[in-house]
Amino acid sequence: MTPNSSETMTGAEMVVRALKDQGVAHIFGYPGGAVLPIYDALFQNEGPEHVLVRHEQGATHMAEGYARSTGKPGVVLVTSGPGATNAVTGLTDALMDSIPMVCITGQVPTHLIGSDAFQECDTVGITRPCTKHNYLVKDVNDLAQVLHEAFYVATNGRPGPVVVDIPKDVQFATGAYVGPENVVHKTYHPKLKGDADKIRAAVELLAGAKKPILYTGGGVINSGDRATALLRELAEVTGAPVTSTLMGLGCYPASGPQWLGMLGMHGTYEANHAMHDCDVMVCIGARFDDRITGRLDLFSPGSRKIHIDIDPAQINKNVKVEVGVIGDVAHVLEDMLAVWRASNAKLDAEALKDWWQEIDRWRARNCLAYRPSGETIKPQQAIERLYELTKGPNTYITTEVGQHQMWAAQYYKFEEPNRWMTSGGLGTMGYGMPAAVGVQVAHPDALVIDIAGEASIQMCIQELSTAIQYKLPIKIFILNNEYMGMVRQWQQLLHGSRYSNSYSEALPDFVKLAEAYGATGLRCVEPGDLDATIRAMIETPGPVVVDCLVDKMENVTPMIPSGRAHNDMLLGDASEDRIENAISDEGKMLV
Amino acid sequence: MRQPTGSAYFMDDAHPPIASHTLAILVDNEPGVLARVIGLFSGRGYNIDSLTVSEVSHEGQLSRITIVTSGPAGVVEQIKTQLDRLVPVHSVVDLTLTGRALERELMLIKARGTGEQRAEALRLAEAFRARVIDATTESFIFEITGKPDKLDQFIVLMAPLGLVEVSRTGVAAIARGPEGMAG
Numbered sequence: 001m002t003p004n005s006s007e008t009m010t011g012a013e014m015v016v017r018a019l020k021d022q023g024v025a026h027i028f029g030y031p032g033g034a035v036l037p038i039y040d041a042l043f044q045n046e047g048p049e050h051v052l053v054r055h056e057q058g059a060t061h062m063a064e065g066y067a068r069s070t071g072k073p074g075v076v077l078v079t080s081g082p083g084a085t086n087a088v089t090g091l092t093d094a095l096m097d098s099i100p101m102v103c104i105t106g107q108v109p110t111h112l113i114g115s116d117a118f119q120e121c122d123t124v125g126i127t128r129p130c131t132k133h134n135y136l137v138k139d140v141n142d143l144a145q146v147l148h149e150a151f152y153v154a155t156n157g158r159p160g161p162v163v164v165d166i167p168k169d170v171q172f173a174t175g176a177y178v179g180p181e182n183v184v185h186k187t188y189h190p191k192l193k194g195d196a197d198k199i200r201a202a203v204e205l206l207a208g209a210k211k212p213i214l215y216t217g218g219g220v221i222n223s224g225d226r227a228t229a230l231l232r233e234l235a236e237v238t239g240a241p242v243t244s245t246l247m248g249l250g251c252y253p254a255s256g257p258q259w260l261g262m263l264g265m266h267g268t269y270e271a272n273h274a275m276h277d278c279d280v281m282v283c284i285g286a287r288f289d290d291r292i293t294g295r296l297d298l299f300s301p302g303s304r305k306i307h308i309d310i311d312p313a314q315i316n317k318n319v320k321v322e323v324g325v326i327g328d329v330a331h332v333l334e335d336m337l338a339v340w341r342a343s344n345a346k347l348d349a350e351a352l353k354d355w356w357q358e359i360d361r362w363r364a365r366n367c368l369a370y371r372p373s374g375e376t377i378k379p380q381q382a383i384e385r386l387y388e389l390t391k392g393p394n395t396y397i398t399t400e401v402g403q404h405q406m407w408a409a410q411y412y413k414f415e416e417p418n419r420w421m422t423s424g425g426l427g428t429m430g431y432g433m434p435a436a437v438g439v440q441v442a443h444p445d446a447l448v449i450d451i452a453g454e455a456s457i458q459m460c461i462q463e464l465s466t467a468i469q470y471k472l473p474i475k476i477f478i479l480n481n482e483y484m485g486m487v488r489q490w491q492q493l494l495h496g497s498r499y500s501n502s503y504s505e506a507l508p509d510f511v512k513l514a515e516a517y518g519a520t521g522l523r524c525v526e527p528g529d530l531d532a533t534i535r536a537m538i539e540t541p542g543p544v545v546v547d548c549l550v551d552k553m554e555n556v557t558p559m560i561p562s563g564r565a566h567n568d569m570l571l572g573d574a575s576e577d578r579i580e581n582a583i584s585d586e587g588k589m590l591v
Numbered sequence: 592m593r594q595p596t597g598s599a600y601f602m603d604d605a606h607p608p609i610a611s612h613t614l615a616i617l618v619d620n621e622p623g624v625l626a627r628v629i630g631l632f633s634g635r636g637y638n639i640d641s642l643t644v645s646e647v648s649h650e651g652q653l654s655r656i657t658i659v660t661s662g663p664a665g666v667v668e669q670i671k672t673q674l675d676r677l678v679p680v681h682s683v684v685d686l687t688l689t690g691r692a693l694e695r696e697l698m699l700i701k702a703r704g705t706g707e708q709r710a711e712a713l714r715l716a717e718a719f720r721a722r723v724i725d726a727t728t729e730s731f732i733f734e735i736t737g738k739p740d741k742l743d744q745f746i747v748l749m750a751p752l753g754l755v756e757v758s759r760t761g762v763a764a765i766a767r768g769p770e771g772m773a774g
Binding site: 125132133136157188311312313315316 | 634
């Protein structure tokens with residue numbers, strides 16, 4: 001291909017141009033020696049708006065929040081060496097949770113690679129296992145093609161993070177630019193449509209069910225709005241109960257009549273029992289993670305299983321299934337619904353009625369009940385009030401990782417997809433606040449709340465400065481129990497209440513900390529002040545940090561203890577004795 | 592210590608039978624592609640019993656990796672699907688499952704000895720169709736090609752006859768019949 005003169009430019013200019021051609025509106029980054037040419041090109045050319053972060057990990061989580069709330073890829077720009085290594089946590093997080101991300105890293109000039117140069121690291125070597133794919137570009141004439149390929153790979157098939165490592169001399173060099181329309185990938189062509197015979201088999205199996213369940217996950221949300229609509233349709237035509245993983249919350253509305261709540265380790269009693277006792281399970285865009293299945297050899301022993309996933313490697317990985325349909329959720333559900341209608345399929349109404357009666361008995365256990373107290377704020381109560389006062393289609397929730405995350409998942413109700421951003425697979429403390437910044441960048445007028453813990457929030461607290469700089473009015477709602485709560489809970493259950501290093505010693509004054517950054521700090525101590533504080537948080541312009549002091553010793557329940565099956569759960573009203581002996585010696589060895 | 596059941600981390604309690612499988616992997620010949628493949632094996636705890644890699648099409652910039660691995664059928668199936676989803680991988684074939692594959696390996700083997708020991712080494716080499724490619728008055732280097740177990744057997748026989756050193760290429764494998772591997 002002979003480029004005309006107007007398509008000749010420097011590598012750095014190509015980066016800006018490629019981002020523009022890919023429709024990227026915002027990037028999250030931090031400058032440094034090895035990316036200065038790209039920053040110069042950003043300064044001199046019209047391109048995406050750059051959000052300056054305070055730490056590269058923050059940039060990756062912002063990109064994740066941006067991506068998860070919009071369905072578009074998040075873009076990160078960092079320098080070589082420490083810039084790249086600081087991005088590793090967020091890259092791994094995005095890989096585990098299937099978040100589309102393109103991370104551009106600077107690299108030392110090609111002639112210095114391998115010489116232990118200043119701020120050199122083997123970025124492609126380090127990020128190989130924590131990206132979907134990565135590239136080191138050594139020739140400026142390959143750069144445009146690689147950048148477009150990176151976006152293609154990040155967003156097609158099972159989404160994930162892609163790193164493009166660009167040495168500084170390649171950024172300076174001049175070469176030919178090609179547009180995205182000229183790029184066709186040689187090898188990577190994920191299958192979108194499921195095999196027709198598998199779809200027929202799936203419909204046949206589902207239509208014969210007496211106790212069906214739809215087990216949905218983040219793949220439904222990744223597949224897009226159409227997938228969500230089709231899932232709701234499938235639920236309606238079948239009448240089957242619906243549960244979801246942590247990542248899938250919002251794909252079926254929490255107010256929907258067939259909603260059982262989240263399943264898994266801290267899932268509801270009804271969802272887990274229904275999973276255990278069902279006779280046909282339809283797993284849609286989920287991956288039978290160990291937090292979901294509990295004890296594998298007792299996982300849903302009587303059911304035949306259908307698994308819909310775009311990633312062939314997920315089928316039969318942890319759990320053997322009868323029908324594995326490889327394809328995009330929206331495509332597969334569309335075809336399944338078409339076959340369902342064409343064959344006039346209908347579930348046995350009597351059996352389904354009995355199944356729902358059984359489910360209603362489990363629901364009657366009211367597993368999320370807790371005992372409110374007059375003196376201290378219960379964390380569950382705090383989330384319930386937060387939900388009541390902030391719910392709406394324009395509210396986005398992010399979380400850190402730990403007890404507060406599980407309470408948020410249990411007590412905050414999601415009606416729509418893309419409203420819930422959390423670190424599910426990797427479990428990254430420090431995810432929520434930068435993710436909230438990313439969400440707010442994408443949705444400037446939305447109410448964006450990071451539900452946090454006092455330990456997690458300190459892991460990326462520096463990004464409060466980013467929120468101030470860009471006038472992003474994120475709200476940080478800290479459930480402060482002065483413990484790394486989930487660690488403490490496990491120490492109580494597994495390690496004889498020996499609270500080794502889980503007390504949040506020497507906590508900062510979060511109100512003053514917020515003020516030091518230029519944000520507003522609020523504190524809430526009394527249950528009676530909860531509503532007023534939440535209202536003040538919403539009404540106060542700009543970033544707000546709420547330090548909500550909650551019961552220090554509250555545990556997250558229900559809980560499937562390690563090594564137990566779905567129908568063997570701990571409930572909140574369990575006696576102290578039952579909690580102390582809840583986990584067998586074998587279970588203690590599991591994580 | 593007994594391993595607990597009940598987690599994805601301890602799935603192998605049932606000890607399903609372990610079999611050897613030969614996988615042929617067609618990949619883009621680009622920097623780092625071998626690291627991706629072997630990183631997948633080490634990262635996910637799979638075995639590599641033998642590995643060969645070489646460019647097979649200069650114009651197409653394709654390399655072929657042959658890996659002999661071992662594991663329960665389910666794990667080998669996982670290995671195949673995990674390899675298949677690596678971006679630069681064109682195709683993966685489990686040649687053991689297709690059942691019609693030829694496997695060959697080349698070995699260079701050095702033996703040192705004199706007198707009857709030396710004569711016996713030569714006689715064995717002839718029986719195994721090994722070629723002498725270097726000789727001194729007290730040593731031979733043989734070149735031998737064959738299935739891996741034939742090479743193993745030759746090593747066993749040479750051990751008492753002054754075996755000094757062995758160098759093996761690892762297995763190259765190809766399916767019988769007129770069809771090529773899908774690219």
